Amino acid sequence: MSAATPARAAVPATPMPVPNLASRLFGLGSIFGKTFRDSRRTAILLGVVAAFLVIVSAVALATEFDTVEKRRAIAAQLGGLPPIFQGMLGEMINIEGLGGFLSWRIINFLPVILGIWTIVAMSGLLAGEVGRGSMDLVAATPRTRGRIALEKLGGYLLALLVTTALFALGTWASIAALATLPGDMVGADAVLGHAAWILVATVAPGAVAFAAAAFLGRGGGLALGAIALFGSFLINGYAASISAFEALKPISYFSLTARHRPLAGVEDWAAVGLLAAISLGLCIAGVLAFARRDLLVPTGGRVRLPTLPIFLAGPFTRSLGERLPAALVWGLGLAAFGAIVSFSVDEFVAAISGIPQLIEMVRQFFPNADITTAAGFLQLAFFSEAILFLAVATTLLVAGWASDENERRLELILSAPLTRTGWAVRSTLAVMVGIAVMTAILVAGTVAGAATQAAAGDLGRVATGVAVLGIYGMALAGIGLAVGGLVRPSLAAPVTLIVALGNFLWELIGSIADFPDAMLDLSLSRHLGQPMLGEFDWPGMALCVALAIGGVVLCAVGMRRRDIGR
Numbered sequence: 406m407s408a409a410t411p412a413r414a415a416v417p418a419t420p421m422p423v424p425n426l427a428s429r430l431f432g433l434g435s436i437f438g439k440t441f442r443d444s445r446r447t448a449i450l451l452g453v454v455a456a457f458l459v460i461v462s463a464v465a466l467a468t469e470f471d472t473v474e475k476r477r478a479i480a481a482q483l484g485g486l487p488p489i490f491q492g493m494l495g496e497m498i499n500i501e502g503l504g505g506f507l508s509w510r511i512i513n514f515l516p517v518i519l520g521i522w523t524i525v526a527m528s529g530l531l532a533g534e535v536g537r538g539s540m541d542l543v544a545a546t547p548r549t550r551g552r553i554a555l556e557k558l559g560g561y562l563l564a565l566l567v568t569t570a571l572f573a574l575g576t577w578a579s580i581a582a583l584a585t586l587p588g589d590m591v592g593a594d595a596v597l598g599h600a601a602w603i604l605v606a607t608v609a610p611g612a613v614a615f616a617a618a619a620f621l622g623r624g625g626g627l628a629l630g631a632i633a634l635f636g637s638f639l640i641n642g643y644a645a646s647i648s649a650f651e652a653l654k655p656i657s658y659f660s661l662t663a664r665h666r667p668l669a670g671v672e673d674w675a676a677v678g679l680l681a682a683i684s685l686g687l688c689i690a691g692v693l694a695f696a697r698r699d700l701l702v703p704t705g706g707r708v709r710l711p712t713l714p715i716f717l718a719g720p721f722t723r724s725l726g727e728r729l730p731a732a733l734v735w736g737l738g739l740a741a742f743g744a745i746v747s748f749s750v751d752e753f754v755a756a757i758s759g760i761p762q763l764i765e766m767v768r769q770f771f772p773n774a775d776i777t778t779a780a781g782f783l784q785l786a787f788f789s790e791a792i793l794f795l796a797v798a799t800t801l802l803v804a805g806w807a808s809d810e811n812e813r814r815l816e817l818i819l820s821a822p823l824t825r826t827g828w829a830v831r832s833t834l835a836v837m838v839g840i841a842v843m844t845a846i847l848v849a850g851t852v853a854g855a856a857t858q859a860a861a862g863d864l865g866r867v868a869t870g871v872a873v874l875g876i877y878g879m880a881l882a883g884i885g886l887a888v889g890g891l892v893r894p895s896l897a898a899p900v901t902l903i904v905a906l907g908n909f910l911w912e913l914i915g916s917i918a919d920f921p922d923a924m925l926d927l928s929l930s931r932h933l934g935q936p937m938l939g940e941f942d943w944p945g946m947a948l949c950v951a952l953a954i955g956g957v958v959l960c961a962v963g964m965r966r967r968d969i970g971r
Contacts, residue, residue: 436553438558444526448564450521450637451506454910455515455568461914462511463503463579473586476501495642496663503580503589504668512576512599512668516606516659517638518906521797523611524630527901531556531695532618533627550696554969558615558688573600576668592670598667598674605681609658610634612687619694627801628734633658635794640740643749643786650745659682687818695890720818720828725836728802729842735798736843739791740850743871746787747854783851784937789845792874793932796905798876804886804898806832808955811894813968825969829961833886837879837953844875870937873946877933880949881905883956890960891967904929 470476480501499505531554577596584590614630630843642657644650654660658680665673808814809832811946818824855867874920881901889897908928925931928953934947950965 436548436556437560437563439722440530440557441563441873442560444561444564445567447522447526448567448569449520452568452571455519455572458511458515458910458914459507460574460579462507463583465501465919466506466510467583468587471585474502476586488880489693494861495659498666498671499588500669501588501670502591503584503586504595505666505670505734507576508666511776512571512603515572515603517634518910519565519603519607519611520634521902521906523607524614524627524634527611528614528618528626529559530554530561530615530618530625531691532623536907540731549743551692554692555696556694562608569600569604569607572603573597576600580668591670595667595670598665598672602662602665602667602677605677605684606658606662609680609684610637612684612691616687616691616694619691624731624801628731631797632738635738643746648749667934671677672747680773704750719831720823721831721835724806724832725838728805728835728839730844731798731801731805732839733846735801736846737850739794739798739843739847740853742794743787743791743847744854748784748857749869750782750858752856779899781938783855783870784935787851788874788937790872791871792877793905795843795847795874795878796881796909797902798843799840799881800845800885800898800902800905802836803882803889803901806836806886807889807894807897809894810969819969826961826963828955829964833890833957833960836882836886837957840875840878840882844872844878847870847874856915866939867937868937873933873936873941876946876949876953877930879953880929880956883953885956887956887959887963892963 409491439878470479480497484497491656494715495509497505497509500509574597575594577593580589580596606675610630610633613633614626616626617629618626637657637659638654639664640657644654644660645659662673662676662680664671809818815828819828850870851871852868853865855864861935884904885897885901888896888900908930912925912928912931914920915928929949932948934940934942934944934945
């Protein structure tokens with residue numbers, strides 16, 4: 406007989422450690438902390454960039470215009486520009502002072518740059534996790550849906566507050582160190598007041614995206630947020646020059662808060678408070694909708710094409726069918742912008758022709774071009790902004806391509822008798838065709854607007870110049886697709902957007918700080934020439950084509966060599 410096995414003593418369960426308050430706030434033990442932790446690097450980077458832009462601008466102004474007479478002279482010269490030249494930077498308010506100049510030259514545009522990040526992030530705070538399926542796990546924890554939504558929203562808003570604080574710190578340091586002339590010094594209250602406007606104006610389009618994503622999915626929320634951002638900015642910037650925009654000013658939040666510029670000595674806290682209340686209402690609507698709806702991927706925001714056999718013929722047509730709705734929507738939006746701007750050619754020509762001194766000043770920058778033509782006007786008033794908008798649209802098309810692998814559909818697709826290389830080449834070519842379709846619609850809209858004007862003899866040049874935007878967009882897409890194929894698809898869209906914004910910001914910083922041409926030429930957008938004026942940088946065009954083709958090839962090589970889904 407075997408001896409009875411002695412009973413084992415019960416081992417008491419070890420309680421799980423409870424994270425302390427600091428850990429819960431910064432990434433452990435709470436959804437709020439995890440959301441903030443995920444956003445902190447981007448928040449710090451954007452805050453540093455914003456502060457750097459302000460510092461560089463302040464140094465340039467204080468160095469080049471170091472007397473009261475020089476400040477007054479440059480203010481008078483800039484004040485004589487027609488409103489169309491002020492479209493991107495907004496109304497000039499007390500620009501002879503350091504704070505007023507910084508507000509006009511740099512700060513007025515920051516909500517657009519930061520707003521791009523906001524609509525991308527806030528549209529995916531909840532809808533992104535619902536689409537990936539990870540929200541099912543989060544919602545299984547003993548937390549209410551409302552608490553989950555509030556914690557994720559609060560974590561992101563804290564990250565945005567960090568960005569704003571870094572901007573405010575850089576602005577205060579610049580003014581404290583460089584305010585040497587009468588009227589330059591402003592108090593910390595003015596800096597904080599301007600930072601409050603930056604925060605509220607940046608949150609506004611994100612709040613639209615957050616609320617819409619609960620009903621339309623991340624794609625629909627992203628689209629509505631982008632419309633709110635770019636539409637509001639363009640309406641405010643060009644309402645004084647384009648009569649069609651004047652009637653739309655009441656719906657522009659940039660127009661609503663246009664008179665709140667504490668650094669320039671004017672305040673409108675009522676407008677800022679109203680915008681903050683509207684944004685808060687949208688955020689509450691998004692939280693309530695998430696708390697009350699099923700955890701299903703919303704499909705109301707996806708524009709579905711008719712079920713035609715043409716979109717079922719293979720990877721190329723399938724991918725094109727999925728990219729085409731976004732290309733059409735963005736193309737129509739950009740075409741409307743191009744048509745409205747080009748419709749103002751005659752008004753612009755009449756205004757500038759009456760100021761010979763202004764023509765001479767502008768010709769210092771465009772010595773071989775006649776700016777009293779449709780092409781010249783569009784180069785100044787349209788091209789430099791359309792290039793940024795098209796870059797955002799390109800990023801969304803690249804994100805759509807990456808979603809096949811990110812959302813685990815690619816594993817099923819590749820189970821068919823289809824090579825990885827074949828899928829990669831054909832699906833990425835569909836992205837390029839989508840960009841081409843979007844550009845073609847933009848060309849048509851811009852040409853249609855210019856054709857109604859007296860200066861309609863430049864339509865060929867206008868069409869060719871706008872088409873260059875498509876080549877640039879394909880180059881950006883090529884870079885993102887290469888990274889997505891070689892490394893991982895989740896990086897494709899962020900890299901595309903970072904490269905696009907990096908080119909824009911580098912050229913902006915360089916123009917302010919008077920960088921040498923060798924440094925400015927690091928920006929890809931510098932290698933397009935002045936296409937609306939018929940001046941093309943052919944080596945730059947070749948570089949863009951090479952980046953587009955090379956991106957497709959490298960994506961195919963990477964897809965063949967790495968594991969799917971990693």
